[in-house]
Amino acid sequence: MSTQDFLVELGTEELPPKALKKLSQSFCDGIVKGLASAGLPHGDVHAYAAPRRLAVLVKALSTQQPDCIQNIDGPPVKAAFDADGQPTKAALGFARKNGVEVDQLDRSGAKLRYVQEVKGNPAKDLLPDIVAQSLNDLPIPKRMRWGASRVEFVRPTQWLVMLLGNDVVECEILAQKAGHESRGHRFHHPEKVRISAPANYLEDMRAAWVIADFEERRTLIQKRVHELAAKENGIAIVPDELLDEVTALVEWPVPLVCSFEERFLAVPQEALILTMQDNQKYFCLLDANQKLLPRFITVANLESTQPEFIVEGNEKVVRPRLNDAEFFFKQDKKNTLESHNQRLQNVVFQAELGSVYDKAARVAKLAGYIARTLGSDAQLAERAGLLSKCDLSTEMVGEFPELQGIMGTYYARHDGEHDEVALALNEQYQPRFAGDALPSTVTGQAVAVAEKVDTLIGILGIGKHPTGDKDPFALRRAALGALRIIVGKELALDLVELASEAIAAYGGKLTNADVQTDFLNFMNGRYQTWFVEEGISIDIIKAVLAVNRTQPLDFYKRAKAVQAFKQLPQAEALAAANKRVGNILSKRDQSEPLPELNQQLLQDQEEQTLASAVALHMSDQRMDYPDRLQSLAALREPVDAFFEKVMVNVEDIAVRNNRLALLKQLHDLFLDIADIAELQ
Structure with a gap:
C-alpha cells in the first residue's frame, strides 16, 4: 500500500x-x-x-482508498420469483435499479442480493x-x-x-x-x-521565524519566564490559562523583564496582579514571602535589536492601569466599609427576596446562629455577615468584580475590624471551585455556610429550582460548597436546623411551602455528585440516605464506614440477609407492635446463638462507625445458620413474633448506621 x-x-x-x-x-x-x-x-x-x-x-x-465489497439487499427470494421460477416485477425492478440482469443477482439467501466490488478513490x-x-x-x-x-x-x-x-x-x-x-x-x-x-x-x-508548534512555544515561554524570574530573585506567577493565551498571541516568543514604580505596591497586590494579567497579559513576580515585586515579564513577538524600546513601551502602557487601581483604592478608603451598606439597600439581590443589604442582614443572623452552635463568638460572625457584601459597591470591585471579598478584607482591616471579621469577608466565597481552600476561621466558616444556605433557601423558597444544565443562581455550587465546609472542617451542623433558621430569617417572603423538604432533597442530591468523585459508589450513598441522616459530617462518616465494610468478604451475604429480613418484617401487620424479645421462647440453637450475638452488639454502641460495622461482620455465620435452620413464620404466634422481634433487633443494628440492604 x-x-x-x-x-x-x-x-x-x-x-x-x-x-x-x-x-x-x-x-x-x-x-x-x-x-x-x-x-x-x-x-x-x-x-x-x-x-x-x-x-x-x-x-x-x-x-488510495481500499477496494471494498458492497452488499445491497433486495426483495425476499420468495417474492422475487413466481411458481415457475420466473422473475417477478420486484426482482426485475431491483435488477434494473442496480444496472444488472436478474441472473447476476445472488439468490442463495433469504433475500435477493446484489454484490458489487467498489473501487477505492x-x-x-x-x-x-x-x-x-x-x-x-x-x-x-x-x-x-x-x-x-x-x-x-x-x-x-x-x-x-x-x-x-x-x-x-x-x-x-x-x-x-x-x-x-x-x-x-x-x-x-x-x-x-x-x-x-x-x-x-x-x-x-x-x-521564516515562526514556531508553528503550539506546545513548543508554550514550553519555551514557560521555561524562559521562570529563568528570567529567578534572575530577578523572584517567582513567576504563570497560570495555565494565561500561558495558553500568551502562547496564542506570538509566533516567535521573546520574554522580557519590565518594571513599575514601587509606590504602586501600596495597592493590594491582588488588584495589581489582576490588571496586569487580564488587561496586559503580563506574568507577575513574587518574592520568597509571596509579596509582589515591582517587576513583570512581557512576551514580545519578535527578536528586537533594541529590546529596551519594547520594555519602555510596556512600562509606559502599564502605568495608567496601575494608576487606576491606585486611584480606586484611595477613593474607597475615604469611607468606612460599613457605609457601603447604605448603597446596597437599593441594589436588588432578587426581586422577590429583597436587596443585597437584606441578604447581608439575613446572613448575619444565620452566621450568628451557626457560631453559637459551634461554641464560637456569635458577635464576630454577625458583624462579618453584616459587612459581607459591602465591598460590592466599592470602586475597586466595580472595576474588578473578581476581587469581591478580597477587597472587603483589605478595607475591613483598614477600618480596624477584628481580623477574623476581615478574613471572613473573603472566606465567605470559599470554596470557589473544586479543590479550593476552605475557610480557615470559625467566623469565616459560619459566614460561608450562612451565605450559601441563605441563597439556597431563598431561591428554592420562591420555586426557582435548577433545571437540566440551567442553574442561573449557582445553587449546585452553593450546596456543594456548604457540604464541603461542614465535612472538611468537621462542623456539627444539622441541615434541618439550618433550614429552619434560614426560613425564619426571610420573615414570610417565601412562597414555596415545601421549601425545607426541597432543600433537604437538593442537598441529598449533591452528596451523590460529590461522593462519586471521591470513589464512593451510589449504592453506598443510597444506603446512608435510607436512614435519613441530616448532619453532613455524620453522613460522610457513615458513608466512609460503609465503603470500608463493603470490601469485607462478609458484606455481600450480610447485605442479602438484611434485605431478606427487611422483606420479612415488611409483610407483617405494622399496626401491631412486636413484643420484647423473650429468651424463654428461643427454641432452636441457631436462634439462641443469633440472639446472644445481637445482644452483645446492642450492649456496646461506643465504637465508631467503621469499628461497629467491622464488628457486625462477625454476625454473618449466625445469620446464615439462622436462615438455614430456623423457620420464622411458624403457626405458634408467640414463637413467630419472638423470632420477628429478634430479626428486628438485627435489622435495627445495621439501620443504626446505614441500610446495607442497598449495597450491590
Missing part, C-alpha cells in the same frame, strides 16, 4: 487567542474523523497552531471534502465575512497549503486556492514561504 505524508495549513488574520487551542484540536479531530470515515489508514497525526495559522500533519497517509480526491468539513465543524460561535465574499470563517483567510507528498492537492476552500506557499513572520519574514514537503513543515516555518 502506497503512503505519503499529508499537510494542510490554513492561513488567516490573527485568530482569537483564547480559542486557538480549542480550534486547533477540533480541526485535527475533524480530519482524523474524516479519514476514518473514508477508510484511509494513516500514521501519527500532529496539530499545529499559531496566531495566523491552523495546520495538521498526517504521517504515512494511504494514497484516490486520497487526493477525498481530502478537499474532509478538510472543508472539518473547518465547517469548528466550534465558532460567530463567523464573519470579509470583502465582497460570502464565505464565512472565524477570521478572514489569507492562504491555503495542501500537500500530499510533494504534490499540491488541487482545490479551493474558504476562498483560498491550495498551493505550496505559506507565510512567515509578519515582520521578520513577510515574504512567502515554500513548503518543500509535509515532513519539513516545522523547519521551513522556523526558518
